[in-house]
Amino acid sequence: MGYEIADALGLLLRRTTRERLHRSLTEGMGEAVDEVTYPVLSALARTGPRSAADLASDVGLDRSGVTRRATRLEQAGLVRREPHPTDRRAALLVLTDAGERAVAELRRRLADHITASLAAWPPGAAREFARSLHRFVADGPFA
Amino acid sequence: MGYEIADALGLLLRRTTRERLHRSLTEGMGEAVDEVTYPVLSALARTGPRSAADLASDVGLDRSGVTRRATRLEQAGLVRREPHPTDRRAALLVLTDAGERAVAELRRRLADHITASLAAWPPGAAREFARSLHRFVADGPFA
DNA sequence: CCATATGCGTGCGTCGCGCACGCTATCCTT
């Protein structure tokens, strides 16, 4: 039975799948939000303003990578560097209003995709699936 | 409600998650099976012997990429190039016995991970979740 | 029989990444 889940997850994690999904979600948004910069944008939205080093461990990237991506997002006006309140070495990466709007729009689009594909399900099943998936991801081999 | 699913999927697709999972799965297997070569190996196992160009569109890669990965797998003895029965230009990529064993082992390990994380679930819920996930992936925005 | 098309592998430029360095600011010890 694990095999059935493994196959489904395999498709989810497949490169083509991720790329296609990402392209369909970022349709029409600026060039700055691409598959490279998105994780930084998203992590920033999840956790609020943070330093680059802090973000790096979250995103699973070297600090240098975060710096470069943040710079790109900054040039696009989606992220702003703010002086750290107590540490004058560090810069705080903050979403600008445009950045917040971009993330909100992306989330909305993805949620729409999902609810659309769940439209035909009996509502109880959809909700139960959402709960189960959440639990599976939280407990599972992916935590 | 789509948001709940979106969050869970976000974690699944996150780079760190995929890398950690992949590393834990390929623990102890040869160096040749890494995150780069695995998709070719896996696709080959799913569909049987195929030409490089054919695989390329499936994996979402340029033909050159498939060629290079296949060469690496060939050197590791997991894949063999067989003359195409009717077209002498083409080479058929075929899993060797060692390749088949490697894929089977990987699948078994992943299935074990999954069933382990589902151990505490009521059996009905686990089975229902497997079915729902399969359906969601097949119908959903990921097809 | 020759021109065009197809499959494959390789060279080249590009891009993202990790590592290591320099710079600035902070912290700690004396």
Add this chain to the structure above:
DNA sequence: AAGGATAGCGTGCGCGACGCACGCATATGG
């Protein structure tokens, strides 16, 4: 109070993966 050790940041460098385009071998159609 001062100075060396430490931490954060950004950048240069080399590496590896990728796509593109070319050359070679074979197929196919006129």
